[in-house]
Amino acid sequence: MTTLIVIDQAPYGSWAGREALDMVFSLAAFDQPAALLFTGVGVNWLRTAQSAKGVGQKTVEKNLSAAPLFGVEKIFAEQEACERFMPDTSSRLAGIDLVASVKNLMTQYDHVVFAG
């Protein structure tokens, strides 16, 4: 059974999203499949060229690049939010599946968890 973890909060400003990512890796460590969905302002996690050294944190973009290796099946993002915050597609990370309806996607998973 795949768990869908939803991140709807902005990166770096709080620990909520980071904790969600840890949850994904914990699930993966026990061979529990997981998928990630970024919605609303949370899609800003998926921007290229992040560099968090100046705010004393690890760069989320680099952590996320390990997700497929650790058995995260899919990374989804809400299409409308991506168009709002990242209209230029070159500023988005590769390998993201855009979803038109968050509601429809969530109905496909038996277990959905919101971060924070």
Added chain:
Amino acid sequence: MTNSPVRNNEGFLENVSSWSPDIAQDIARESDILLSENHWEIIWFLRGFYAEHEMSPPSNRLFVKAVREALGDDKGNSIYLMQLFPGTPAKTACRIAGLPRPTNCL
């Protein structure tokens, strides 16, 4: 003994960039491990992994998996890694390679 960098209570370096091969040898010696070519192959793999992902493999199982993807089945199996890095291989190897403690290793 080389100039020793700051380490936490479990012996992990506080700062990934304070690592050097000499320091790796010092840390390995504490666990009675004499570093061979096979050890170094894994250590450099972990250094590269951290440079790319800014994290340690989060668990032992995922450490084995990451090694398997990079170096194949002969190296990416728990028995091989256990022989090189006794105890919990992910923890022992990350400690020697100067990486942070894997988050999901008990």
Added chain:
Amino acid sequence: MNQIPDTGTLHILNKAPGHPRFVACLAAMSNQDTLILIENAVLALPDTDTVLPRQTLALEPDLEARGLSGTAEPGQQISHQQLVQLTEQHPRIISW
């Protein structure tokens, strides 16, 4: 960095677009005020749904962390030190 008129209020905002306090902050701004975006609020720069006041500045390390250095005009980016100077120059400051 442009010369800031010292009559207006300095608004320091750290909430992301869509947050109730983000909305309240923009609504509270007057013409001569200055807005400084820090932390999550720097996401207002790439947000196509947000119209920002003319005098808007953003903290450079927070832009850099989020991959947004390219979205700000050079004169819009300020350092921590410049932020401190601005707070010294403004008699009235609201931290949202």
